Amino acid sequence: MTNPSDHVLIFDTTLRDGEQSPGATMTHDEKLEIAEMLDEMGVDIIEAGFPIASEGDFAAVSEIAERSQNSVICGLSRANFKDIDRCAEAVRKAAKPRIHTFIGTSPLHRAIPDLTMDEMADLIHETVSHARNLVDDVQWSPMDATRTEHDYLCRVIEIAIKAGATTINIPDTVGYTAPRESADLIRMLIERVPGADEIVFATHCHNDLGMATANALAAVEAGARQIECTINGLGERAGNTALEEVVMALKVRNDIMPFQTQIDTTKIMNISRRVAQVSGFAVQYNKAIVGKNAFAHESGIHQDGMLKNPENFEIMRPEDIGLAGTSLPLGKHSGRAALKAKLNDLGFDVGDNQLKDVFVRFKELADTKKEVFDEDIVALMTDGTDDANDQLQVKSLRVIAGGEEKNTADLTMTVNGVEHKVTSEGDGPVDAAFNCVKMIFPHEARLQLYQVHAVTEGTDAQATVSVRMEENGKIVTGQSSHTDTILASVRAYVNALNNLITRREKTKPEGV
Ligand SMILES: CC(=O)SCCNC(=O)CCNC(=O)[C@H](O)C(C)(C)COP(=O)(O)OP(=O)(O)OC[C@H]1O[C@@H](n2cnc3c(N)ncnc32)[C@H](O)[C@@H]1OP(=O)(O)O
Ligand SMILES: CC(C)C(=O)C(=O)O
Known part of the structure; x- marks a missing residue:
């Protein structure tokens, strides 16, 4: 028989298992802040x-216990009285304190403290009772439960329940199980262990094979009613079940997984960003729910x-996880519909x-x-170049820059449709290119201003070049934008000259 309740408890272990990720250590204040966000x-x-791990861990658990408003506050302890006493002391001030104690029950893990099956069973009875x-x-956990013999697992869980455990956690410590097996294990325990209906499974x-979320949800379908998880899936090795994934899966696919959590999902994005910042573990772009590209x-x-x-x-709607909206970033795969929508947004x-x-x-x-x-789009719209009616048009530019030698430019331009190709040197690539323009279109106009600024960030940013010239x-002025700064410079210069030609024509005396 599976558990008839449809409420699934969310147990967050970002501050314990999450912090065990090498390099993810958080400061005391950061832990308090994350705990407050989880509580809210x-x-x-x-x-x-x-709590036994260090004075710092003890202090963090104690202060979180004292401050928490709604959540149960839990500390982890090994199967010995010293750990359990220290944990009890740390969670003492919580409105709702919990002690979580564990021991490895699989054949491999039983060998670590070198206990026989009977000796371990006795130790479990003593420590859980304590x-x-x-x-x-x-809460009691048989660590490496998914690699523990079923008969022995049933035996020690029954002992833990009889000793007073109210939650029995079934850890897939090494991320070894798969969804069907995860469900079968919970179903088997519910059927076979006396007292199973009195406690929460x-x-x-863990995510070593990328199945943590699927395994957790399968366990819930089989009767588990508490999911242990972390923000962004932080945790040992490949991490734990990600809170945001299980919570949103239960919300979005409630039609086939009719279970409820009490998580305010609109707070997901905020806490995800904060955990990424304080742990130093950036969220991968394509991470489900909270990745930059998820919406x-x-x-x-x-x-x-x-x-x-x-x-x-x-x-799902981005607002459901606290994002302002979907983004439609423009790139080489975009079409006219998105470009038009973006132009309208930008007021064009x-x-x-x-x-x-x-x-x-x-x-x-x-x-x-x-x-x-x-x-970049604004720059494209305000770029003064490339008018088909312009008398001067840049067709191609090649520059050889750098080194001790003078810089050289090869420029091809049309003047009233007639093509000209020239080569010139200069004190830099821009000077060489501008000298080419002067050779093709000699003039007396004086360059008053030449200004370059990057429109966006990165080495592939567009440069917007502004040129101001004076004649009589x-x-x-002229302007142009391009990812190639030298080309943008020449096009801005030529744009200014085209404007000069137009100006000359407009101001020339009648009849001349
Ligand atoms: C799957 C999990 O996530 S389990 C949690 C893992 N998290 C951590 O280990 C983080 C905190 N740990 C620590 O700070 C340290 O390991 C401490 C303070 C707990 C212990 O430090 P030390 O006393 O130096 O022991 P050390 O870490 O070298 O070895 C672990 C000891 O705990 C014992 N042990 C491990 N698990 C348990 C358990 N559940 N119950 C009882 N003893 C255990 C080991 O047998 C070993 O004992 P030994 O020293 O007698 O050989
Ligand atoms: C302590 C237990 C629950 C654990 O973290 C694990 O087995 O992965």
Whole structure:
């Protein structure tokens, strides 16, 4: 018989098993902050640390116990009185204290303290009884349960229940089990262990084979009613079951997994970011639920589908986990629908022809950049170059720069449709390229300002170049943006010259 209750308790062990990830150590204050966030988001039980491990761990568990408002506060202890007493002392001030004690029961783990099966059974009875004399809420774990002989597992769980354990946790310590086996194990224990219906079975899965979430959910379907998990799946080796994954799976697929948690899912994103910061473990981009790309769509077909109806490509709303919304980052796979939506967002009202033109330049840019940012789009829209009616047009540019030698540029430009190719030297690549322009289009205009700034971050950022020139007291400007700074410079310069030509024509005396 499976457990008839549909409420699944969420036991978070970010501060204990999560902190055991090499390098994830958190400071005292960071632990208090994370515990407060867990408490506020509705976590039923917080495993705050391993009090015997160090003075620091003891202090953190004690202070979290004192401060917690809603959650049960739990500490871990080995199967000895010293650990259990220290743990009891640490959780003493909690409104709802829990002692969690464990010992490895599989053949491999029984060999560590070198105990016979009977000796270990006696030790379990003594230690769980001792813990139960100190607090009412005792959790016991047969470490490496999934590699423990079933008969022995049933025997020691029965002993722990009789000694007063109120929660029996079934750890898949080395991430070895698989969903069907995880469910069968819980079902077998519920059927065979006397007193199983009096306690809560918990599932504690590791992710060594990438199955922690699936194994935890399978255990719940078989009757477990407590999931042990961590924020971002932090934990020993490949980590633990990720809290955000099991909670959202139960929410999104409640039709086939009709279980409830009391987690306020809108707080997920915030705590995920904070745990990533304090642990120093960045969340991978494609991580389920909390990865940067979990609610981002770059490809045109998906973006178009998302704009028509978000349900086309999203099974949950970003707001459900506390994100402001879906993002449709623009890149080389994007299409016109997303570009138009972005232009509208940025305040540009474009007609079909202009969209067609901008789209061509956008694709050219996207081919040279990983991601096209809002600033890149603004730069594309305000770029003064590439007007088909311009008298001067840059066709190609090649520069040889660096080293001791003078820099050289080869420029091909058309003047009123006639192609010119020249080569020139200069004091730098920009100077060499500008000298080429002067050879093709000689003029007396003075360069007053030449300014470059990166529109976005990174070495593939677009550079926006602004040029100001003066001729007979008249000022003209030119602008261009490109990931190639030298090309942007030449195009800005030529843009200013085209504006100068237009200005000359407008101001020339009539009849001349
Ligand atoms: C699967 C898990 O996540 S289990 C939790 C793992 N977490 C940690 O280990 C983090 C905290 N641990 C620590 O700070 C230290 O290991 C301490 C303070 C607990 C112990 O430190 P030490 O006394 O130096 O022992 P050490 O770490 O070298 O070895 C562990 C000892 O605990 C014993 N032990 C391990 N598990 C248990 C257990 N459940 N019950 C009783 N004894 C145990 C081992 O047999 C070994 O004993 P020994 O020293 O007599 O050989
Ligand atoms: C202490 C136990 C629950 C544990 O962390 C494990 O077995 O992975």
